[in-house]
Amino acid sequence: MLEKPFKTMKLQFGDKIYDYSKPEPEVVKAAEYLCQQGKQVVLDLGCGAGRHLLYLAQKFKVYGLDKDQDLIKKAASNLPKLRDKLRVGNMTATPYGDQFFDAVIANQVIYHGTKAQMSQTIKEIYRILKPKGLFFVTLQPREGQAWRLGKLVEPWTYVTSAGPDKGDTHHFVYRKEIDGLFGKKHLISVYQDNRNDWCVYGKK
Ligand SMILES: C[S@@+](CC[C@H](N)C(=O)[O-])C[C@H]1O[C@@H](n2cnc3c(N)ncnc32)[C@H](O)[C@@H]1O
Numbered sequence: 001m002l003e004k005p006f007k008t009m010k011l012q013f014g015d016k017i018y019d020y021s022k023p024e025p026e027v028v029k030a031a032e033y034l035c036q037q038g039k040q041v042v043l044d045l046g047c048g049a050g051r052h053l054l055y056l057a058q059k060f061k062v063y064g065l066d067k068d069q070d071l072i073k074k075a076a077s078n079l080p081k082l083r084d085k086l087r088v089g090n091m092t093a094t095p096y097g098d099q100f101f102d103a104v105i106a107n108q109v110i111y112h113g114t115k116a117q118m119s120q121t122i123k124e125i126y127r128i129l130k131p132k133g134l135f136f137v138t139l140q141p142r143e144g145q146a147w148r149l150g151k152l153v154e155p156w157t158y159v160t161s162a163g164p165d166k167g168d169t170h171h172f173v174y175r176k177e178i179d180g181l182f183g184k185k186h187l188i189s190v191y192q193d194n195r196n197d198w199c200v201y202g203k204k
Pocket residue numbers: 020024045046047048049051052065066067068071089090091092106107108109112
């Protein structure tokens with residue numbers, strides 16, 4: 001064990017309850033897949049306070065990036081052995097060199113912002129991945145979001161007006177849009193998990 005476990009923290013988004021005290025089952029599944037594929041250097045993009053870092057550090061040489069300085073400070077204080085692998089930065093323009101990572105995991109992250117920002121983040125993921133690099137990202141579906149739509153910014157991008165992520169901008173996608181955003185040839189598997197979130201596995 002690198003450090004003490006995180007305290008229980010459950011947040012409700014509409015009718016979905018997310019337990020931030022333990023790794024998301026889909027992230028565990030993705031990490032197992034990346035391990036089987038021999039991936040070693042992995043970025044937890046939008047790592048927040050480090051919910052998955054401890055788990056990922058047991059399998060990979062893991063790095064964490066988040067735009068929120070307070071969350072990165074929290075992650076560094078919870079996981080001091082990872083301190084030098086944690087950075088504050090924006091997913092649309094990360095501080096890493098080209099082809100630095102074997103894999104990128106971004107759980108509940110890249111839909112924060114407009115569609116153009118999501119596209120830019122995807123470009124950035126391709127830039128920092130090695131030639132045979134893999135990624136796992138989750139996206140928010142268009143259906144079931146009535147409670148969080150808030151102020152319309154552009155088609156299917158809203159500033160959320162209620163709940164724990166009030167004030168955040170979110171872009172919601174439909175299945176075909178995912179092909180266009182990532183490029184069909186890069187997609188390995190796309191499905192909706194038991195909360196209907198899109199899970200996207202892909203390759204550079
Ligand atoms: C819903 S939380 C998910 C955190 C973590 N990935 C997890 O699964 O528990 C979204 C995270 O994305 C981060 N984030 C949002 N926009 C970002 C951006 N432009 N660049 C980097 N991180 C961002 C937030 O600060 C937050 O920590």
